[in-house]
Amino acid sequence: MTHTIKKTITALCLMILGSILLYNCEPDPDSLGEQLFLNGAAQGKEEAFPVIAYNIDNNDTIRTDAAKLAYGVLGAFDESQFGMQKASYLTQVKLSTYDPDFGTNAQVDSVVLVIKPRFASDSVTTNTVDDNYTYTTAADGAVNAKKVVNTYPALKFGKAKRNLTIKVHEVTTFLKSASDTVKSNASFEFDNTRELGSKVFNGNVSSVAITKDDGGTALFTASTPGIRIPLDKQFFQDKIIAKKDQPELSDASNFIRYLKGLRISVAENDGYLFQFSPNDMEMIMYYKYETTGSTTKTQTSYSFVMGSGNAHIGQYQYLRDNSFKSKLASNMRLYTQGMGGPSIGIKIPESTIIDLKNSYENEKAGIISAKIRLYIDPQWYKTNYPKPSEFTLLRKYVDPSTTGATKVRAGFTNDLLKLGGIPGFTIFKAYDNEANDKHYYDFTVTQSIKEMIEPNSKLETDKTETKYLKIDLGSFEKSPDGTSLVGYKSTTTPYNTTRAVFIGDASNLDNPDRVQLIVTYGTK
Known part of the structure; x- marks a missing residue:
């Protein structure tokens, strides 16, 4: 063609x-x-x-598997002509390295899921949140700096001035492969008894920049603005860290049948719909472990694979008059x-x-x-x-x-x-x-x-x-x-x-x- x-x-x-x-x-x-x-x-x-x-x-109904979704949709919107339309999102999670070694007595400090909505890049609000920020670099040590937050409105359809509560749950149905055909009304089970994380989203996304007081040189600039959702660290302690050297973490085939995926949804039935990039999603686990001969634990992080190659599925729900x-x-x-x-x-x-x-x-x-x-x-x-x-x-x-x-x-x-x-x-x-x-x-x-x-x-x-x-x-x-x-x-x-x-x-x-x-x- x-x-x-x-x-x-x-x-x-x-x-x-x-x-x-x-x-x-x-x-x-x-x-x-x-x-x-x-x-x-x-x-x-x-x-x-x-x-x-x-x-x-x-x-x-429409086809909404990974091959059809350059962008995912989250949210809910209810109006008199078309009724209620609600969008949830399911995604597989993969390990960035298999059979990982997390070190001795590893302990999870925190886990964050980052979703990056489409936003109006020409509508920025800049706020200096800390004029007396100290930033430490390997070359210069402690540097006097400013911490600046840039805020942008996410692109939305619906009632823009509303809050949405984003929720994350564990999927309990095998999502198969990224190449499988899936329709938007397909049903997938998830563990509704345990919420892995939630975040109230006010419709705006932010990025942080740290600039040097002397000369204004950029010391740190965050990546694309996003929504950071804190996740249940005990879940990852039990589900990931505790499975070190076990078959569940040995390869991709085992892992996607063990941790089958995440379901991301909103609690409300009215508000707005917004798009985000599935391949730009991030999930990072911050943890510490012991090193031989040291009384201080080493801090590090582990990033999961959320993007291309995973099964991604849009689930759409309608309530019509x-x-x-x-x-x-x-x-x-x-x-x-x-x-x-x-x-x-x-x-x-x-x-x-x-x-x-x-x-x-x-x-x-x-x-x-x-x-x-x-x-x-x-x-x-x-x-x-x-x-x-x-x-x-x-x-x-x-x-x-x-x-x-x-x-x-x-x-x-x-x-x-x-x-x-x-x-x-x-x-x-x-x-x-x-x-x-x-x-x-x-x-x-x-x-x-x-x-x-x-x-x-x-x-x-x-x-x-x-x-x-x-x-x-x-x-x-x-x-x-x-x-x-x-x-x-x-x-x-x-x-x-x-x-x-x-x-x-x-x-x-x-x-x-x-x-x-x-x-x-x-x-x-």
Whole structure:
């Protein structure tokens, strides 16, 4: 798929350059279409056509194993339209060294779990908490310094000014491997009788910096700001230190069946949702041990492996109003929500296709631009919750090269495949008209519509018709180098915390804000 995207983008760029050199004038509207009419440059007649819009009920379930979660989600949020959504997180723990030697008479002093939420790096509050701090270095000994705390607001969706109580428990179900497929509603047992740790989170994260009084040189700068949760040191004394030289600590296979993992959750059922990086989590055990011939115990620490290679699982819980299923079925309003909530489906009806084909054949009307327009429900807009800034658009189409069950397939739209690399191209654009309180999104389907009605479209490379589209919250994941998309199944939807309500009501043709196909076309 990556190769196909790169290949089509390269070919299209050559086509555009060639057209400019040959003609040095505006091409026919139906020759290259969307890519030459971006950023409001299109000139032609605009007309609205009806489409069928409907809710897709995903049964509040989505795949949330390690392969799908670049970020984890914690928290809970309850509001009237979508009900309560609550997110917990399960993770395996591994030893950084197996069959570890903790020394003689090792004793745990403390254990801390560090979670690093996404935060607003441009909204820092700096406080000097100690002007007379003494910092000891190996080179200079005791140095007069200042201890400074930088505080940042975590990025949240929901009621931001609330506290959440983060709790940690031991998982008692084997989590298998990081490559196993797991759904968000999967059940895993945990020891609810013993809380390993808790922390009241006020929505902010902090980092500490220590600077030298003389000259302000940085003596110590903490890593990424995070939430530090103290854990039960006796649990680790019994579970880890006491098992020195035992089979439980001898290798990874034994250990993940012995300490099966941790469950991280919040006590509250309302507040906000926030994202954090699973691979940046830390768990550090601070302990001391005796050394031969010394009466003073040596202080040291041991770090566990929490990141890549471990099983990570997002667990999502929903509590919907009894009327929610009925609201989805009515399609009067369209509901979309990340993390397994509903999606929006769009069908291009035969009557619309016939009308467009008639215009093409009888009036020689070539499509310049085609958009699916969705208006935000005014009542939802007034809630002032953050409006979505990420969407995915997929197509379901009939592939004539296959037979049977595989004949109907899903994938990227041809707009994205063929135009994705053109400067200025986007899958969607948001528009706000505060004067008449109109807020809507336009989703690009130019190439998809052209291939339905213009059999000789110069950009057409296959005969696959797109009549069904699916809209989800989230974005397509990019490759590590950022130059291509991983694949149409790789999206941020499993951990996207936003949601939105749009106007549906496809049956009411008198409603100017109903979902429509907006086509701009010109004639030869």
